[in-house]
Amino acid sequence: MSQFIFLMNNFLRKQNFWFVFTPYFWLVLFFFIPLALIFKISISVSEWGMPPYRDFIDFSDGGIKINSTLSNYAFIFSDSFYLRSFLNSLSLAFTSTLICLFIGYPIAFYVAKSKENIRNLLLILLIIPFWTSFLLRVYAWKVILQGSGIINVILMKLGFINEPISMLYNHYTVILGVVYTYLPFMILPLYGYLVKFDLNLIDASNDLGAKPLKTFIRVILPLSLPGIIAGSMLVFIPVVGEFVIPELLGGSDKLYFGKIIWDEFFVNRDWPIASALAMSGILILVIPIIIFQLMFAKYNFKNE
Template sequence: MNRDDLWRRFVIVTPYLWLLMFFLIPFGLVLKISFADPIVAMPPFTSLFDFNKAPGESFYATLDNYRFLLKDDLYRISYLKSLKIAFFSTCLCLLVGYPIAYAIARASPVWRNMFLFLIILPFWISFLLRVYAWMGILSTNGVINNLLLSIGLIEQPLQLLYTDFSVYLGIVYSYLPFMVLPLYATLAKLDFDLNDAAADLGAKPLTVFRDVTLPLSIPGIISGSLLVFIPALGEFVIPALLGGLDSLMIGRTLYDEFFGNRDWPLASAVAIILLLMLVVPMMVFQHYQLRETDQRE
């Protein structure tokens, strides 16, 4: 093997091995342990293969964890609630993000970079702290309640924090840049002469938007929505900090199952089902990403 082949091999094999070791194999383990029973030991689960036993009994797997998950109300509610919250917060994010992306795309080129920079900047500031910022605003003695009390609009402080409302708000706020950037990328490529042409021919602004801009921006809508929906579904920090005790999103339930109950096999099964729910949106996202790169080439 000559030196060039060696270099080629090095470039491919090094990251490959790392990802196999620290990404793929760990998933295999989650899958494996989701078929095990919890025991009081370290590690706290039974092994699938036990070679100390007789050949016929050396393999042991159980579907108990999955059966339990499907039967138990807590988990069913958690999964459904996560889906609901992720779906509606994605819609809200789209409603808030679309006008912003549109306005940036139509701004003069000098301003555009500045506007985009201001969208990206909060993303660099700690996620945890941005979620925390809302705690100070929404709490019973927080900014909003103080303001409303002082102008006499309410008598009693409103319960804003630790509700579903605050979870929605937190998700929309935290993931807004993920929605705006792909939308902007699509809208910036549009030829706004088309809009002007339609307007010149007498179409009303809303009609132009509905018939021209909106259909052309669908790729951006889809990637932006998936970039919000996918992480929102498994979100842990936002429901843990802004949600009430009953805000049972699955990411939080998994975390509690793991750290609170120390039931690792059940937590693994929770993770596998969450992953199955994400397979379809992830594949759609991958499909659109590939199409995007193909177009660029």
């Protein structure tokens, strides 16, 4: 018997190696290597050709010459145009994360507290939009909001307005599109935490004299904080780089960071500048997030 346990242990230990390292191989292959490539391009010199930058290591003169420059970074930080677009993206991400949180929290709470059969139905309803292409769903908003769209038609039929109001192509429609698209990413992690929430804790808090609002602040909110953080990250981070929604629904009133990178890449064909922008964006976002995560690590508790 002890022999068997020993062999099992050994086997599991070997298994463990793959369990632990498979995600790391994945990360290296699909995250760090591409990131390193982007970094390489970002310190390369722009050139007319294919690829549109000079090789990082140049053997052409018989010797080894390293072509690297920080001028791309210097350029994007010297032009406030890029900084403004980044701030626009940050404010878009911040606003839409807040709106997603305020809309998503009650929905997640309601779903988590529904009876099991209703809960599963509601979860399916939350996930169903993913079955349609995200592009189509954003495009649908164009149809809904346009001059001859359903909202304008109804408002005119009811006599509230005489002629169609233009609702498209401003930063409000961008926020609408972003909130609509990213709402499930807020709801699902929140739901994951709230569904584990023991309803007796609400009763206990009430019983100890805490009114409903106090119960929410003192018990429900702190216990769902990890869900709030996870959901907010899932919305905030991709929205900073979002370029499809501003492209489809946005106007010229605000330029967003993701769109700028897209334009540098595909319109200006300036890969080094685009890469430098992408790298800067990552660094500016990642460093505060790491600090934030470390700060909240101590809030992590076992919810048993």
